[in-house]
Every structure is written in C-alpha cells, then in structure tokens.
Amino acid sequence: MKQLVNSTFDWLDSRTGIKELLHEALYERVPGGARWRYVWGSTLVVAFVTQAITGIFLWMAYSPSTQTAWESVFYIQEEMSGGWFLRGLHHYMASMMVILLAIHFVQVVWDGAYRAPRELNFVLGLVLMLIVLGLSLTGYLLPWDQKGYWATSVGTELASQTPVVGAEVKKLAVGGSSYGHHTLTRFFALHAGVLPGALVAFLALHLALFRKHGLTPKEPIKRPDEMFWPDQMMKDCIAACAILLAVSVTTWYTHGAELTAPADPANNYAAARPEWYFLFLFQFLKWFPGELEVWGAFVIPGLIVGVMFLMPWIGRWKVGHFFNVAFLVVLLGGAGFLTLQAIQDDNLAGSADATFEDSGLADTPENRAAFTASVEFLKAKEEGHYNAERAIGLAKSKGIPPTGALTLVYDDPYLQGPKLFAQNCSSCHNYLDRENPDPALASLVNENPTAPNLFGIGSRQWIEGLLDPEQVSGPDYFGYAGSPFAADGDYSEMVSFVQEDCFGGELTSNQREAVRATLKKVAVALSAEAKLPTQAATDAQDSQLIAEGRALIEGGLADLLESGSSCTDCHTFGEQQDIGSPVLDGYMSRRWMIDFIRNPADERFYGEMNDRMPAFAPHGDEKLNQLDDKSLGLIVDWLRGDWVRPEEE
Amino acid sequence: MPKRRKKQQTETGSKREDEVAGSAGSNRRSFIAILTGGLATLAPIGAGIWSFLSPLFRKAETPQVRVALLNQVPDDGRPYFFPVVADRKDAWTQYEGQKVGAVYLLRQPGEQTPIAFTAKCPHAGCSIGYSAAEEKFKCPCHTSSFNTDGSRVNGDDEVAPRDMDTLEVELSEQASADGKTVTEVLVTFVDFQTGHKEKKPSA
Numbered sequence: 001m002k003q004l005v006n007s008t009f010d011w012l013d014s015r016t017g018i019k020e021l022l023h024e025a026l027y028e029r030v031p032g033g034a035r036w037r038y039v040w041g042s043t044l045v046v047a048f049v050t051q052a053i054t055g056i057f058l059w060m061a062y063s064p065s066t067q068t069a070w071e072s073v074f075y076i077q078e079e080m081s082g083g084w085f086l087r088g089l090h091h092y093m094a095s096m097m098v099i100l101l102a103i104h105f106v107q108v109v110w111d112g113a114y115r116a117p118r119e120l121n122f123v124l125g126l127v128l129m130l131i132v133l134g135l136s137l138t139g140y141l142l143p144w145d146q147k148g149y150w151a152t153s154v155g156t157e158l159a160s161q162t163p164v165v166g167a168e169v170k171k172l173a174v175g176g177s178s179y180g181h182h183t184l185t186r187f188f189a190l191h192a193g194v195l196p197g198a199l200v201a202f203l204a205l206h207l208a209l210f211r212k213h214g215l216t217p218k219e220p221i222k223r224p225d226e227m228f229w230p231d232q233m234m235k236d237c238i239a240a241c242a243i244l245l246a247v248s249v250t251t252w253y254t255h256g257a258e259l260t261a262p263a264d265p266a267n268n269y270a271a272a273r274p275e276w277y278f279l280f281l282f283q284f285l286k287w288f289p290g291e292l293e294v295w296g297a298f299v300i301p302g303l304i305v306g307v308m309f310l311m312p313w314i315g316r317w318k319v320g321h322f323f324n325v326a327f328l329v330v331l332l333g334g335a336g337f338l339t340l341q342a343i344q345d346d347n348l349a350g351s352a353d354a355t356f357e358d359s360g361l362a363d364t365p366e367n368r369a370a371f372t373a374s375v376e377f378l379k380a381k382e383e384g385h386y387n388a389e390r391a392i393g394l395a396k397s398k399g400i401p402p403t404g405a406l407t408l409v410y411d412d413p414y415l416q417g418p419k420l421f422a423q424n425c426s427s428c429h430n431y432l433d434r435e436n437p438d439p440a441l442a443s444l445v446n447e448n449p450t451a452p453n454l455f456g457i458g459s460r461q462w463i464e465g466l467l468d469p470e471q472v473s474g475p476d477y478f479g480y481a482g483s484p485f486a487a488d489g490d491y492s493e494m495v496s497f498v499q500e501d502c503f504g505g506e507l508t509s510n511q512r513e514a515v516r517a518t519l520k521k522v523a524v525a526l527s528a529e530a531k532l533p534t535q536a537a538t539d540a541q542d543s544q545l546i547a548e549g550r551a552l553i554e555g556g557l558a559d560l561l562e563s564g565s566s567c568t569d570c571h572t573f574g575e576q577q578d579i580g581s582p583v584l585d586g587y588m589s590r591r592w593m594i595d596f597i598r599n600p601a602d603e604r605f606y607g608e609m610n611d612r613m614p615a616f617a618p619h620g621d622e623k624l625n626q627l628d629d630k631s632l633g634l635i636v637d638w639l640r641g642d643w644v645r646p647e648e649e
Numbered sequence: 650m651p652k653r654r655k656k657q658q659t660e661t662g663s664k665r666e667d668e669v670a671g672s673a674g675s676n677r678r679s680f681i682a683i684l685t686g687g688l689a690t691l692a693p694i695g696a697g698i699w700s701f702l703s704p705l706f707r708k709a710e711t712p713q714v715r716v717a718l719l720n721q722v723p724d725d726g727r728p729y730f731f732p733v734v735a736d737r738k739d740a741w742t743q744y745e746g747q748k749v750g751a752v753y754l755l756r757q758p759g760e761q762t763p764i765a766f767t768a769k770c771p772h773a774g775c776s777i778g779y780s781a782a783e784e785k786f787k788c789p790c791h792t793s794s795f796n797t798d799g800s801r802v803n804g805d806d807e808v809a810p811r812d813m814d815t816l817e818v819e820l821s822e823q824a825s826a827d828g829k830t831v832t833e834v835l836v837t838f839v840d841f842q843t844g845h846k847e848k849k850p851s852a
Contacts, residue, residue: 066739150775157774160851161844167851168705177709177840177851178749180739266732266748268768268776285773286791289808293772293844373792376778423730614720619825626721 026229028211032221034231040104041210042236043243047097048203050244051135052196054090059192062142064184067404069144070262074395074405077259088256092247094136098277100243101129102332109311109328112321113216119312121209124202126308131199138191140275144184146384149263150272152187153179158285158297179265261387262405270380273346280338283345304331348374352382353439386440390415393646411630417638418444420631421454424616429454430476449480450612457639458530458588463523469503484611491609493570501563518552518560522567525549530588534641550574553584581607593636597627709851711839712736716752719820719832722763728753728779728786728797730768733838752816752836753779753786755797765816765836766799772809774843786813814841814848 013019030038061080063072076083105125108114114122141152160170175182226232260269274282281301288296307314307327314320349359349371361367387409394408401407409415418441421431428451431444453476456462465471472478473495478485487495502515528539528546539546554574557566568576573584583604586592596605599615606613617625617632627635637643716731723729733750736743751768768777770788777788777795785802786795788809794802799813817837822830840851 067742154773154775157843160842166844167842167849171704172702174704176704176707176740178739181742182704182740266751270775270778272775286808289806289810293808293810369792369794372780372783372787376787619831621825626718 026227026233028214028228029225030228030232031214031217031225033223033226034228034235035218036235036239037107037218038215038232039236039239040100040107043239044097044100044104045203045207046236046240046243047093047100048199050093050247051090051097054086054093055192055196057086058090062188064142064188065181066144066184066263067402069142069184070259070405071395071400073143073145073259074392074400077256078392078396084256085251088251088254089247091257092250092254094139095275095277096243096247097132098136101132105129106328106332109324111216111218112315114312115315116312118209118213118216121206121213122312123309124206124209126305128199128202128206130305131195131202135191135195135199136275136277138187138195141187142184142191143259144263145260146263146267146269146387147258147260147272149179149265150269151274154272155274158293161294161297163294163298179263259388259392260384261391262409264406264409269384271346271377271384273342276339279342280335283338283342345370346374346377349378352378353442382440387415394644397644397646411634412643413634413637414643416631416634417643420627420635421638424627424631424635425454428612431455434476449475450482451480452477454639458527458532458593459535460523460527463527464520467498467502467519467523469499472498484609497565497570501561501565505562515561518557521545521549522552522557523549525553526584526587529584529586529592530640531590532588532640532642581605588640590633590636590640590642593639594632597632597636598625709840710738711837711850712749713819713835713837714749715821715833716765716836717754717834719763719834722754722756722834724756724758724760726755726757726797727781727784728755728766730779733836735838750838750840751776752838753777754818754834762818762820763834764799765818765834766813767816767838767841769814769841769843770809771811771814771841771843771848777813810844810846811848814839 009019058076061072061076061083063069073087076087078084108122108125137152137155141148156170156173159173160166162169171177173183173186174180175186273279284300285293285296288294311324311327315324352375354375356363356368356371359371361371390412391405391409394412395405398408421429421444425431426444426446428446428449430446430449430451430453431441432453433455437445466477473487478489478495480486484490485494486492487499502519503512507515524542525546526549527535528542528549531539552560553567554576555566555568558564558569567573567584568579570580571582571584572579581604582596583592595602598617600606600613601608601610601615614626616627617629619625622628712735714733714735716733717729721729721731731752731754732748733752734746735749736745737747737749738744753766753768754763755766756763766777766786769775770777770791770793772788772791772793775788775791777786777793779785780787784797786797786799788794791808793807793809795809795813796802799815801807801809801812816839819835819837821833821835823833825831842849842851
C-alpha cells in the first residue's frame with residue numbers, strides 16, 4: 001500500500017514538480033523558532049477562507065433583486081437547515097476579520113516590520129485592508145433589510161459628495177438614480193466577484209513577498225531556528241481553531257445575524273447605523289456641519305490613509321518610527337473613543353420611554369436635543385424589532401407573494417393600522433385599552449378626545465360599555481368634549497335610553513341586575529353582527545344567546561323594560577326595517593364600518609346628526625378621497641382585530 | 650538575448666536576409682502582439698464599462714404627484730405629513746402607486762397654497778421627522794433640526810448644509826361625482842442632491 005502511494009506520488013511529482021513546491025511552501029526556516037505572536041497573519045488567511053467558503057454556500061441560496069434579496073435571506077435564516085448558522089458565521093467572521101486586521105497592522109507597525117526591504121509588502125497589506133473594508137461595506141446592503149438599506153443609503157449619499165464627480169459616482173454605485181435592482185446586482189458583483197478576486201490577487205502577492213523577505217524576528221534571536229512545518233504551522237492551526245470557535249460560539253449564542261424588516265424606501269429606519277467598526281466614522285461626521293462634511297468624509301480620512309501608506313518611508317528614521325507608532329496609538333484611541341461616544345449618544349436616554357426630566361441631565365438646549373435624538377433612536381430600534389418580528393412571522397405563516405415581502409408588510413393591518421390611525425383618526429379619537437395598555441401603541445392615546453375610544457370596537461365588551469349607564473356618558477363613548485350625543489347634547493336619545501329608559505326610576509338591585517343581564521344578551525347579539533374573527537368561536541357557541549338577544553333588539557326589550565322602550569324605536573334592525581339610523585344590521589361588520597368611514601353622514605348612519613367626522617371616502621374615484629380603498633380596509637381590519645396571528649397557527 | 654539569437658542565425662542561414670528580417674520583423678511582431686493582445690483585453694473590458702456606465706445616460710423622472718386634498722391641510726401653520734405615491738420603474742419592474750418619498754405640507758393662516766418640503770434631509774438623505782411638541786423638524790441621523798419654515802435652527806452651524814428643500818406646488822380643482830369640487834394639491838417631486846449648499850436635482 002505504502003509503495004503504491006509512494007509510486008503515485010513520484011509519478012505526480014515527475015509531471016508537476018509538486019515535491020519541490022511543497023518543500024518550498026512548508027519547509028521555511030523560522031528564525032528564532034516558532035512563536036504564538038507570528039500567528040496573526042495566518043489567522044487572517046483563515047478568516048478569509050472561511051468567508052469564501054461560507055460566502056459561496058450563501059451564494060447558492062441568495063438572489064439579488066429587490067423582490068428576492070430579503071426573501072432569500074429570510075429563507076436562509078428561517079427555513080433552511082443550518083442556514084442561520086452559516087449566515088451567522090459569515091456575519092461574525094467579518095467582524096472578527098476587522099479585529100484581526102487591526103492586530104496584524106498594529107503588530108507590523110509596532111515592530112517596524114515595514115522597513116526596507118518590506119515597504120511594498122506593507123503597502124500591499126494596506127490595499128488588502130481597504131478591500132476587506134469594501135467587502136464589509138458591500139455585504140451590509142445585501143440582505144436588503146431596513147438596517148442595511150438605510151445605513152448604506154447614507155453611505156452612498158456621502159459618496160455623492162465626492163468633489164466634482166460626486167453625482168456620477170453615486171449613480172454608478174447605485175446603478176441608477178435611486179436604489180433598486182441594480183444597486184443589489186452591482187453590490188453583489190462587487191461583494192462576491194470583484195473584491196474577493198482582487199483580494200486573492202493581492203493576497204498572493206502579499207504572501208509571495210512575505211516568503212521572499214521572511215518574517216521579522218524579534219531581535220536578538222535567542223532560540224534556535226525551527227521549521228515552518230510543522231512547528232509554526234501547528235501554532236497557526238490552533239489559533240485558527242480558536243478563532244473559529246469564538247465565532248461559532250458567538251453565532252450560537254446570538255442565534256445568528258440579525259435580519260430586520262424588509263427594506264422600505266418610503267419609511268426611514270431612524271436606528272440605521274453602520275456596522276460597529278464604521279461607527280467611529282459615523283460619529284466623526286457629526287463634527288463637520290454643512291459643506292465641511294467633505295472634510296470629514298473624504299479629506300481627513302484620505303490624509304490618514306495617505307500617511308498610513310507612507311509609514312515605511314517615514315519610519316526610515318528613528319523619529320519617524322516613533323511618529324508612526326504615536327500616529328497609530330492616536331488613531332486607534334480616537335477611533336475607539338468615537339465608537340464609544342457613538343454608542344453612548346444613541347443610548348443616552350436609557351430607554352425609549354424615558355423622559356428628560358428624570359434623566360438628571362442639566363437642562364440645556366444641547367442636552368435636550370441629544371436626549372430627544374437618543375429617544376428617537378431607541379424608539380426606532382424597538383419599532384424595528386417589532387416590525388422585523390412581524391414581517392418574519394407573516395412570511396413564515398402566509399408565505400411571500402411574488403411581489404415580495406414588502407407587500408406582506410404593506411397589506412398587514414397589524415402593522416399599517418396604527419400608522420393610518422395616527423395619521424387620520426387619532427386627532428379626534430382615542431385608542432386605549434384601559435385594562436391592559438399596550439406601550440407600543442402609546443402614541444395613539446388621545447388625552448382630550450373629541451370622539452369615542454375605538455379600542456375593541458364592535459366587541460361584546462365594547463357594546464356592553466355602550467349600554468352601561470356610567471360608561472355611555474363617559475369619554476370613551478358619548479361623553480367626549482362637545483358631543484352632540486351627550487346628555488346635554490342635541491341628540492341625547494341614546495344616553496337617556498340607557499340611563500333613563502333602562503336604568504331609570506327606583507330599581508332594586510335585583511331589578512338592576514336583571515336589566516344588566518338582559519342588556520348583556522343584547523350586547524352579545526349586536527356584537528355577533530360584527531362577525532369579529534376574534535369572536536367567531538364564542539359567537540358560534542352562543543347561538544342560543546344570540547337568538548334571544550336578536551329578539552330583544554327587534555322589540556322584545558319593550559316588554560321587559562318598565563319604560564316600554566326598545567332599540568327598534570329608533571334603529572333599523574332585522575325584521576324592523578326602515579325605522580332609523582344608525583342601522584344595526586351588520587353593525588360594526590367590515591362592510592358597515594368601511595361604509596361608515598366613507599361617509600358618516602349617510603342616511604344609514606348618522607345623517608344630519610354627524611357634526612364633526614369628515615367623509616373620508618365619499619367619491620367613486622378613490623383618487624379624490626382622503627383615504628384610498630386599501631387604507632380604509634386596513635384601518636377597519638386593524639380596528640376589528642382582523643389580522644394574521646402567526647403564533648396561533 | 651537578441652544578440653545571441655542573431656549570432657545563431659548568422660551561423661545557420663544567409664547573413665544579409667536574416668539580419669533584415671530578424672530585426673525589422675521582430676519589432677513589427679512585437680508591435681502587433683502588443684496591439685492585438687491589448688485589443689483582445691480591452692474589448693471585453695470596454696464592452697463591460699460601456700454597459701456599466703449606463704446609469705449615467707438615463708435621466709431621473711420628476712413626476713407631478715397628487716399628494717393630498719387641500720382640506721387635509723388646514724391653514725394653521727403646522728406641517729402635515731403625506732407620502733408621495735407615484736408609478737415608478739426599477740430597471741425591469743414597473744411599480745404602480747409606490748411610495749417614492751414623503752412631503753410635509755404647511756399652510757400659513759389665510760394662505761391658499763401650501764408650501765411643500767421634501768422629507769429627505771439635505772444633509773445625508775435621511776427622512777426628517779416632525780416633533781409637534783417642539784414645533785421643529787428633526788432629522789434622526791445626524792440631529793439636524795429645522796424650523797417650521799424649513800430654515801435650519803442653528804443656521805450655518807447646523808450639520809445640514811442648507812435649509813429644507815421646497816417643492817413646486819400646484820392646486821387643481823376637480824369636479825367630483827356628487828357635484829362638489831375638490832381641490833387637489835399637486836407636487837413636482839424632485840430628488841435633490843445632498844450635502845451641498847446649493848439645491849441641485851439629482852438628475
């Protein structure tokens with residue numbers, strides 16, 4: 001067997017010269033012996049190889065277009081076996097690579113390893129560093145999620161400030177005048193083709209020159225030389241393992257890289273920040289107001305990189321070397337400081353619902369501005385998580401339509417309802433769950449409403465409240481400011497029906513309870529008209545109760561109440577048609593609510609009693625309406641709790 | 650190298666002919682080799698760059714968009730936010746009714762025509778928010794802030810290089826089915842370059 005292997009190897013060698021090649025590659029003398037401090041360059045190679053391998057496997061599942069990029073990354077992350085781990089490795093190794101680059105760079109400068117004859121290799125190393133940063137920059141956009149999209153768009157806007165050719169540079173980077181398919185295809189081609197290709201080429205040169213000049217040993221050499229194979233190689237490989245272990249553990253612990261909601265060009269993500277190792281640049285830019293930005297974005301970084309390239313020549317003199325080391329210390333210290341400052345600025349408020357008064361900060365306009373900015377950031381971040389979770393949940397439970405995941409987001413009442421409500425309804429209406437307030441919807445709370453609270457509208461509980469003598473004249477129903485339906489208003493019939501006709505006179509507590517029980521049946525029957533999806537099961541169960549309630553509404557109530565009044569004295573319902581409005585058939589059903597919002601002054605609804613609510617969509621041509629048909633549907637679906645609940649499926 | 654070659658040739662062939670053919674021909678062949686080799690390399694690169702530059706030859710569209718009805722913008726001097734919805738083409742995909750941006754409309758008391766500000770920050774293109782409590786526009790990215798008239802709160806000390814960009818506004822009366830007229834607010838939605846003192850369309 002051994003003989004066969006040997007003879008095969010000999011044959012191969014005679015055709016290729018592989019023995020000499022291997023010897024050349026592995027049997028290199030390491031002056032002063034193998035050391036742990038020589039591993040950093042090798043770990044960078046390992047990091048790059050990891051990126052190439054994981055990158056190619058990600059490539060097999062990734063599709064760069066605006067309708068498929070987020071979608072394919074979602075699929076990798078959530079559906080493919082091991083996808084989250086693969087993506088996580090790629091993500092965290094990118095960060096690791098930047099750390100390793102910094103270590104390698106510091107070591108080379110510190111040791112003066114850039115001195116003759118290694119100047120060119122130092123320059124090659126810097127080129128490699130720029131390529132790695134380019135890879136990181138281009139990779140950040142590829143998931144086409146809110147974070148990557150908005151962070152990168154700030155980056156390309158900066159590119160447009162390149163002196164003279166800025167606008168053209170930006171157009172070429174973006175592949176058009178705005179972000180789209182070609183932004184992705186271009187960034188992907190750079191990320192997976194051009195930059196890795198360049199990296200391989202420069203890395204080959206870097207390694208060739210490294211071999212030509214050898215490593216820079218620590219003088220004076222005290223120990224005997226060792227061979228690269230296996231002495232140094234063993235240390236390199238152990239280091240490589242440690243690096244991969246660290247990255248794997250991080251991936252495992254965080255369950256992979258974050259995927260925020262699908263990129264939405266119309267809704268800015270205020271918490272968009274670049275990757276942590278670019279934060280210092282982001283923070284640095286805040287120092288350069290207005291036209292000076294070009295200094296922060298190009299001139300100063302350009303000068304710094306320029307000095308870095310000149311280091312081998314500056315370092316020819318002893319003073320020059322000290323300058324280089326000092327420069328590096330200041331540079332890294334400054335970058336570290338700016339990074340911390342950026343993080344601190346963003347988290348100044350501590351939490352999204354913090355108030356300036358409780359922060360203990362001195363009351364200056366600067367502090368106030370900084371505090372508000374931080375609250376905005378934290379709020380946006382919270383909302384971002386919420387949106388991402390929802391988008392992923394929808395994609396998982398409903399699948400993604402051909403138009404992409406953004407359609408899921410735009411068509412989702414749960415996500416769009418609150419926004420539309422805030423824009424169109426909340427200046428008058430309150431939306432507040434009094435028993436269990438949702439902090440995420442705190443912005444919909446109207447402290448001084450001039451219209452009813454719409455939380456839980458159409459539900460049994462909501463209608464029971466309407467039929468409650470205290471609540472009906474409270475702010476959640478007809479007791480809001482200036483209400484024409486209040487006890488002292490022009491149209492006080494409903495309030496007086498509940499307070500006088502149902503609960504008026506001298507009722508014993510037993511009688512009051514009896515009235516309550518009767519009205520509860522009315523509420524159940526009326527609520528069944530809404531056909532709320534959240535109540536479908538209980539409605540089906542309570543068919544007997546609903547039938548009794550219907551009979552009460554249709555006139556049966558008159559026989560039970562001392563006043564002899566009933567709903568159909570005023571309202572049209574069931575067999576009692578053409579009585580009056582608002583019509584109770586289909587009360588708070590989807591159709592009823594949509595028609596109501598279209599025109600509340602319609603004779604089926606409040607007619608001339610409507611004194612304040614605008615007709616949101618009275619025109620046949622939806623372009624002439626304040627609310628288009630789709631937004632109308634979304635608001636109604638949201639108010640009715642009619643949305644997909646992934647956790648229940 | 651050429652010398653040695655000439656010597657060999659002298660030894661083997663006719664001296665006069667080889668000298669001429671060797672030197673003159675060698676130059677010519679080098680020239681042709683460099684030319685054709687260069688062309689062969691440049692042709693695909695040229696073809697690539699030609700198509701790579703294609704975005705430079707396309708002009709951006711500046712659609713006139715109906716963003717609101719006039720009665721949605723009360724003349725109370727406060728800005729109201731409206732998304733800009735227009736048809737948009739992204740390479741091969743035709744989108745109908747897409748949100749392409751957002752504007753703030755603001756009407757001073759007694760004024761008929763609102764002022765329109767694009768929500769895109771003139772600094773780095775983030776989307777500007779409005780704080781009703783402070784009555785200021787605030788950019789979430791680099792903390793630029795603007796007064797309700799679009800001017801920068803701190804003037805030239807603000808991070809943003811210029812005041813908020815205004816857009817051209819036109820009012821249009823439309824008869825609706827029920828015999829009433831509605832007034833639409835039309836905005837010419839232009840995307841402006843960021844980071845400069847002057848307001849220049851992105852083109």
